[in-house]
Amino acid sequence: MSPSVRLQEMIRVIRGARTQGEERGVIQRECAAIRAQFRQADNGTRSHNLAKLLYVHMLGYPAHFGQMECVRLIASPRYNEKRVGYLGAMMLLDEKQDASLLITNSIKNDLSHSSQYVQSLALCTLGCMGSAEMCRDLAPEIDRLLRASNSYIKKKAALCAVHIVRKVPELGELFTPAAQSLLSEKNHGVLHGAVVLITELCERNPDTLEQFRKVVPELVQIMKGLVMSGYSPEHNVAGISDPFLQVRILRLLRILGRNNDTASDAMNDLLAQVATNTDSSKTAGSAVLYETVLTVMDIKSESGLRVLAVNILGRFLLNNDRNIRYISMTSLQKIVQTDHNAVQRHRGTIVDCLKDQDASVKRCPPELRAHTTSGIFNAAERYAPSQRWHIDTILHVLTTAGGDVRDETVPNLIQLITTATELHCYTVHKLYRALITDISVQSLVQVACWCIGEYGDLLLRGECEETEPVQVAEDDVLDALEMVLQSHMSSPATRGFALTATMKLSTRITHNVDRIRSIVSIYGSCIDVELQQRAVEYNALFKKYDHMRAAVLERMPVIDKSSPGHTNGESAGGTMKEMEPTKLTQEVVLPQEPANKVCDLLDLLGGSAEPLQPSPALSTTPLGPVSSTAGGDLLDLLGGLDVTPVPPSVIVYEKNGVTLKLQTDRQTDTGMTVTLTATNSTDGDITSITLQAAVPKSVQLQMKAPSGDIIPAHGLGQVTQTVLLNNPNKVSLKMRVRVCYTSQGSVCQDTVQIDSFPSPAW
Amino acid sequence: MIKFLLMVNKQGQTRLSKYYERVDIGKRPFLEADVVKGCLSRKKEECSFVEYKDFKLVYRQYAALFIVVGISDTENELSIYELVHNFVEVLDKYFSHSELDIMLNLDKVHIILDEMIQNGHIVETNKNRILAPLLALDQMSEPH
Numbered sequence: 001m002s003p004s005v006r007l008q009e010m011i012r013v014i015r016g017a018r019t020q021g022e023e024r025g026v027i028q029r030e031c032a033a034i035r036a037q038f039r040q041a042d043n044g045t046r047s048h049n050l051a052k053l054l055y056v057h058m059l060g061y062p063a064h065f066g067q068m069e070c071v072r073l074i075a076s077p078r079y080n081e082k083r084v085g086y087l088g089a090m091m092l093l094d095e096k097q098d099a100s101l102l103i104t105n106s107i108k109n110d111l112s113h114s115s116q117y118v119q120s121l122a123l124c125t126l127g128c129m130g131s132a133e134m135c136r137d138l139a140p141e142i143d144r145l146l147r148a149s150n151s152y153i154k155k156k157a158a159l160c161a162v163h164i165v166r167k168v169p170e171l172g173e174l175f176t177p178a179a180q181s182l183l184s185e186k187n188h189g190v191l192h193g194a195v196v197l198i199t200e201l202c203e204r205n206p207d208t209l210e211q212f213r214k215v216v217p218e219l220v221q222i223m224k225g226l227v228m229s230g231y232s233p234e235h236n237v238a239g240i241s242d243p244f245l246q247v248r249i250l251r252l253l254r255i256l257g258r259n260n261d262t263a264s265d266a267m268n269d270l271l272a273q274v275a276t277n278t279d280s281s282k283t284a285g286s287a288v289l290y291e292t293v294l295t296v297m298d299i300k301s302e303s304g305l306r307v308l309a310v311n312i313l314g315r316f317l318l319n320n321d322r323n324i325r326y327i328s329m330t331s332l333q334k335i336v337q338t339d340h341n342a343v344q345r346h347r348g349t350i351v352d353c354l355k356d357q358d359a360s361v362k363r364c365p366p367e368l369r370a371h372t373t374s375g376i377f378n379a380a381e382r383y384a385p386s387q388r389w390h391i392d393t394i395l396h397v398l399t400t401a402g403g404d405v406r407d408e409t410v411p412n413l414i415q416l417i418t419t420a421t422e423l424h425c426y427t428v429h430k431l432y433r434a435l436i437t438d439i440s441v442q443s444l445v446q447v448a449c450w451c452i453g454e455y456g457d458l459l460l461r462g463e464c465e466e467t468e469p470v471q472v473a474e475d476d477v478l479d480a481l482e483m484v485l486q487s488h489m490s491s492p493a494t495r496g497f498a499l500t501a502t503m504k505l506s507t508r509i510t511h512n513v514d515r516i517r518s519i520v521s522i523y524g525s526c527i528d529v530e531l532q533q534r535a536v537e538y539n540a541l542f543k544k545y546d547h548m549r550a551a552v553l554e555r556m557p558v559i560d561k562s563s564p565g566h567t568n569g570e571s572a573g574g575t576m577k578e579m580e581p582t583k584l585t586q587e588v589v590l591p592q593e594p595a596n597k598v599c600d601l602l603d604l605l606g607g608s609a610e611p612l613q614p615s616p617a618l619s620t621t622p623l624g625p626v627s628s629t630a631g632g633d634l635l636d637l638l639g640g641l642d643v644t645p646v647p648p649s650v651i652v653y654e655k656n657g658v659t660l661k662l663q664t665d666r667q668t669d670t671g672m673t674v675t676l677t678a679t680n681s682t683d684g685d686i687t688s689i690t691l692q693a694a695v696p697k698s699v700q701l702q703m704k705a706p707s708g709d710i711i712p713a714h715g716l717g718q719v720t721q722t723v724l725l726n727n728p729n730k731v732s733l734k735m736r737v738r739v740c741y742t743s744q745g746s747v748c749q750d751t752v753q754i755d756s757f758p759s760p761a762w
Numbered sequence: 763m764i765k766f767l768l769m770v771n772k773q774g775q776t777r778l779s780k781y782y783e784r785v786d787i788g789k790r791p792f793l794e795a796d797v798v799k800g801c802l803s804r805k806k807e808e809c810s811f812v813e814y815k816d817f818k819l820v821y822r823q824y825a826a827l828f829i830v831v832g833i834s835d836t837e838n839e840l841s842i843y844e845l846v847h848n849f850v851e852v853l854d855k856y857f858s859h860s861e862l863d864i865m866l867n868l869d870k871v872h873i874i875l876d877e878m879i880q881n882g883h884i885v886e887t888n889k890n891r892i893l894a895p896l897l898a899l900d901q902m903s904e905p906h
Contacts, residue, residue: 083869117899159883284840291841
């Protein structure tokens with residue numbers, strides 16, 4: 001009776017269990033029976049029991065009591081018992097268990113067993129869970145087996161050697177000569193094992209790598225044989241002769257050819273041959289071509305070969321098989337990012353690929369689309385032949401795959417649009433047209449709303465050189481924006497964009513200002529807090545600050561990507577958006593607050609030449625003083641510890657007797673900690689002093705709690721606040737600080753820009 | 763290198779599991795559940811490669827059975843995809859019946875798998891050579 005019958009019964013019973021509890025019951029009973037039988041230490045059913053135990057183990061139940069049984073079974077002379085014993089050893093034992101030491105001797109004996117199958121069992125197990133000790137002990141044995149005449153054994157010994165080299169790297173030298181000689185074998189299994197072993201040796205030890213460069217010609221020969229040989233029934237997979245071996249050899253060639261001209265030269269012909277002769281209609285061929293492309297891009301290949309590789313990737317992009325498309329997109333992205341120079345030469349090919357990519361993006365699986373679209377944007381940015389092409393491509397991607405565009409691309413796109421000044425008219429027309437056709441794609445709608453808000457006057461003017469003129473009435477534009485505002489498809493962020501755009505239009509259109517005013521006031525009672533806040537502020541802008549409205553809502557200056565000022569181009573609305581985290585700590589907007597806030601923000605923006613992006617604040621200021629909650633958005637800066645060993649500090653602001661000093665506490669290359677200190681030399685106390693700051697977009701700002709908000713008179717005290725700046729992208733650090741305080745009964749407010757920070761104290 | 767190979771059915775039950783890289787026994791069910799959840803939730807149009815934590819998964823569905831292989835970053839995904847198919851063809855050749863056969867003869871499936879993949883790398887892909895030891899074993903146990 002073969003061992004599996006009892007196992008089958010048990011499996012049937014377990015599968016028959018209808019609930020988890022029932023299953024556990026069955027298994028517990030079985031385990032108890034198995035344990036009892038193990039203790040009996042006899043009979044031919046040992047192997048069945050262990051097999052059952054392994055099944056139970058696979059399901060996740062504890063099976064450690066089987067370890068000793070494994071040891072006993074391994075020592076048994078019968079093959080099927082040995083077999084199960086070794087399997088058990090591989091599954092239940094690892095080097096941390098004591099029982100594993102006990103099998104060392106068995107393995108040693110079995111390695112020299114007369115039957116090759118027993119030898120292979122031992123090799124397999126050693127290669128799986130051999131500890132460093134065992135490996136050291138048995139390495140000479142393995143070496144001997146590597147030279148044995150039996151190819152079945154040789155291939156297994158090679159892979160066992162890989163494990164040994166991983167565990168005990170010094171033994172690598174022992175296997176080097178054997179590995180080299182194995183390359184002259186005919187048996188593909190042995191060849192495969194040999195290539196893997198050589199790969200492992202080369203990866204571990206650079207000297208061995210040098211040594212193995214000599215075998216490049218031999219590897220090239222083997223590959224040629226594989227590629228050019230006719231149909232070989234033994235290794236044929238979909239028309240390719242042993243693709244697994246081909247892929248493996250190509251990978252080894254990649255490692256050998258990296259950074260080495262002579263080796264790379266020797267491979268050039270071969271790689272060209274593989275690339276042209278391999279049939280890519282089935283996955284197997286594509287796998288080989290993919291590996292070839294990776295190898296070509298990694299070694300010092302000649303440019304013709306690289307063009308060939310990029311072309312192959314381009315072909316993959318149009319393939320029907322989604323797996324192949326995925327592979328090509330990830331590789332293209334890697335290439336664009338790392339090997340910029342090589343790719344520059346193939347700009348034309350890549351641009352063509354991108355044009356085609358738009359079509360394939362639609363067929364692309366959803367989770368790749370975000371990946372793809374960012375890839376397309378990156379590549380389009382680098383290789384755009386003209387701005388107009390660039391904008392066209394972006395619009396095209398947005399319309400076809402806008403739903404998958406990542407959020408951070410929206411600000412990038414807006415920035416791009418602002419730089420293309422002569423194309424504003426064209427862009428806004430195109431976006432408007434896209435908007436009225438479809439408002440479901442959020443990113444597209446956001447960009448469109450922003451553009452309409454900014455360049456609405458160009459839209460309404462009607463003429464445009466680059467596209468046919470279309471008469472757009474103010475009502476139409478407002479209708480479109482209102483549609484976005486009211487549509488249930490619009491996300492809150494999109495609604496914010498639309499509302500701000502509507503507001504901006506109030507200075508750019510002539511007839512329908514009342515309509516805008518009514519829209520804005522309607523949203524003053526909207527449920528969405530964000531929208532409500534904006535609407536209330538814009539209302540205030542209409543009522544109390546009408547004189548400022550034009551100035552505030554005027555056209556944004558061109559945003560330079562690298563300067564501190566790279567924002568998403570939003571005006572007051574934008575800054576509000578970024579304050580989301582802190583807003584949650586505020587109560588629902590009180591009527592008197594907005595005026596204050598609007599005043600704050602408008603002042604900041606009105607006075608600025610470059611709109612800055614305040615990052616979300618992790619301010620711990622108390623909610624009490626109204627000004628500090630408003631200031632929660634712009635970050636409070638109050639130095640923490642100023643004092644005694646006077647580190648170099650810079651006076652950044654001095655007026656009305658209030659002095660603000662900045663000093664750097666600590667500076668690393670990705671960030672710094674600064675302290676701002678405010679002192680007062682007037683006769684009266686300065687009360688409710690708050691400091692707010694804004695930094696360039698990629699910099700993160702964290703402000704610690706200020707030491708207080710009252711500065712005693714005559715320089716008797718100070719207020720400090722520490723700010724932590726994290727600058728992972730190492731942009732040039734600039735900071736704008738607004739200081740707000742009450743002095744002698746009047747509220748004063750000033751803004752200073754800090755362009756350079758003093759060097760740290762230590 | 764190949765980190766593990768799993769055969770899971772549509773309900774998420776593991777039918778076969780083989781680990782080539784040491785994973786704590788306690789963590790295995792959790793890992794398997796996680797991986798399987800990732801693969802079972804994929805739609806038809808999505809491709810067969812998933813990025814999971816810091817390695818990749820290649821999965822293939824055969825009727826009610828999913829075969830999932832976890833591979834390291836450096837491995838060629840398409841080649842593993844083919845390997846999975848090769849494995850299924852070998853199983854098909856030996857167990858000419860259905861998957862039920864596969865599950866009930868788990869130890870034999872392990873033997874086949876050991877012949878094909880060792881230590882995380884491919885050993886043999888030729889069907890006849892893979893099945894040779896197993897057929898020999900069958901012959902030995904027949905005269906009982």
